[in-house]
Amino acid sequence: MKIKRNNKLPWRVIDDTVYIVNPASSYLYSLNPLGRRIWDLISKPVTLEFIIDKLYSEYDVDKETLKDDIEEFFRIMGTHHLIAN
Amino acid sequence: MIQEELFEITYKKNIPLITVFELTNRCNLKCRHCYLPKNDKCSGSELTTEEIKRILSQLKRAGCLHLVLTGGEVFLRDDILDICKYAHKLNFDFRIFSNGNLITEKITRQLAESGISGVEISFYGRESVHDKITGVRGSFEKSINAVNLLKRYKIKVTIKCLLMKSNFNDYPWLIRYARNNGVSYRFDPTVAPKNNGDKSILKHRLSNQQLKRVFGDKDLVGNVSFEDRKGGGFSDWSNDLFCSGGHNSCGIDPYGNVYPCLQLLILLGNLRDKTFSKIWHPGNGSKLTQLRKFKQDDLQVCNKCTYAENCRRCPGLALLEDGNLLGPSSLSCKMVKVQCDKNH
Ligand code: SF4
Ligand code: SF4
Numbered sequence: 001m002k003i004k005r006n007n008k009l010p011w012r013v014i015d016d017t018v019y020i021v022n023p024a025s026s027y028l029y030s031l032n033p034l035g036r037r038i039w040d041l042i043s044k045p046v047t048l049e050f051i052i053d054k055l056y057s058e059y060d061v062d063k064e065t066l067k068d069d070i071e072e073f074f075r076i077m078g079t080h081h082l083i084a085n
Numbered sequence: 086m087i088q089e090e091l092f093e094i095t096y097k098k099n100i101p102l103i104t105v106f107e108l109t110n111r112c113n114l115k116c117r118h119c120y121l122p123k124n125d126k127c128s129g130s131e132l133t134t135e136e137i138k139r140i141l142s143q144l145k146r147a148g149c150l151h152l153v154l155t156g157g158e159v160f161l162r163d164d165i166l167d168i169c170k171y172a173h174k175l176n177f178d179f180r181i182f183s184n185g186n187l188i189t190e191k192i193t194r195q196l197a198e199s200g201i202s203g204v205e206i207s208f209y210g211r212e213s214v215h216d217k218i219t220g221v222r223g224s225f226e227k228s229i230n231a232v233n234l235l236k237r238y239k240i241k242v243t244i245k246c247l248l249m250k251s252n253f254n255d256y257p258w259l260i261r262y263a264r265n266n267g268v269s270y271r272f273d274p275t276v277a278p279k280n281n282g283d284k285s286i287l288k289h290r291l292s293n294q295q296l297k298r299v300f301g302d303k304d305l306v307g308n309v310s311f312e313d314r315k316g317g318g319f320s321d322w323s324n325d326l327f328c329s330g331g332h333n334s335c336g337i338d339p340y341g342n343v344y345p346c347l348q349l350l351i352l353l354g355n356l357r358d359k360t361f362s363k364i365w366h367p368g369n370g371s372k373l374t375q376l377r378k379f380k381q382d383d384l385q386v387c388n389k390c391t392y393a394e395n396c397r398r399c400p401g402l403a404l405l406e407d408g409n410l411l412g413p414s415s416l417s418c419k420m421v422k423v424q425c426d427k428n429h
């Protein structure tokens with residue numbers, strides 16, 4: 001399954017943080033620098049494995065922990081409709 | 086919380102988070118309180134579609150997220166849907182301010198597809214009151230139709246109303262109408278002079294007695310905004326005697342002129358001559374740099390004022406109506422006094 005950001009939503013990178021608006025709820029989300037990196041990676045549809053491998057090569061982290069964190073990140077992003085499958 | 090954080094960062098770094106973009110000064114109604122001077126021959130031709138798209142791209146690069154497209158009446162532009170689609174492509178959070186009279190089912194369908202965040206429709210009261218204020222018979226019915234269409238296509242609707250002497254008695258009706266139809270509402274008691282300084286329309290302003298009722302009505306708490314048409318509805322976020330204009334909010338007129346805010350008519354430059362970033366980040370000694378440097382201490386009268394803590398002084402009105410950017414705004418003085426005296 002490939003993951004892609006929900007490009008229908010308004011968003012901006014401001015001062016290194018990604019801000020995403022949900023116009024339906026008027027809710028504003030922010031993503032930290034790691035979230036921003038993931039947001040960049042999912043500008044086109046990619047697999048979860050691709051993202052994990054990519055981040056593993058860029059950050060000094062344990063792979064299992066990274067996998068858990070990324071899965072949790074996408075679970076939350078999914079709940080808030082910030083990604084499109 | 087995130088909203089405040091973003092507002093603060095952009096304010097400090099002068100990132101134009103909010104832009105109010107007037108796309109035309111042409112209008113199909115003849116509202117008696119309109120701040121646009123009639124026979125506006127001043128500034129040459131309106132921006133073309135391509136120019137507007139270029140400006141939107143520049144605004145995106147500058148960090149603008151919230152965009153208000155307004156007029157005049159924006160639906161008089163044939164390219165408005167094209168502009169909306171482009172704004173969506175650039176991932177703006179964009180809204181339209183309109184009188185709704187030209188909104189058809191076809192337009193609504195396309196608007197819904199354009200990813201618009203919402204439409205705000207001007208209302209003034211019941212049919213007879215509304216049509217008298219707009220100067221066009223039948224305008225009320227068309228605005229009502231627009232609300233119904235927008236709702237049907239699940240576009241967020243807000244009805245907004247400038248409160249004046251002549252429609253004051255109708256505001257409870259408007260609240261009922263909004264509630265019965267599940268739409269938001271917003272009231273603004275700020276009748277501003279025309280952009281050319283003409284004060285003849287100030288006679289429409291609410292009396293002190295009426296203002297007192299506005300501030301005392303619990304149905305209006307949280308639904309009253311100030312200088313809303315010009316600040317795009319975000320002006321309430323500012324918290325001192327200056328404001329967000331020229332820091333993180335910006336106004337652009339239909340001819341490409343850039344202002345700190347459409348109520349603060351200090352011309353910063355024209356987008357036909359310069360890019361947005363050149364205008365927004367000018368060198369030292371420019372008008373904008375000077376404006377950004379002003380501090381509360383520079384406001385000699387307001388600084389000593391006992392109402393200052395509660396006052397929502399609008400620098401734009403202070404300049405346009407009272408002739409001094411650093412002086413009191415007589416309307417702000419009147420409002421804060423009425424508001425505070427109510428608590429005594
Ligand atoms: S100049 Fe007035 S209307 Fe404009 S942002 Fe400032 S307070 Fe609001
Ligand atoms: S009430 Fe008038 S004098 Fe006092 S701070 Fe406000 S604008 Fe200035």
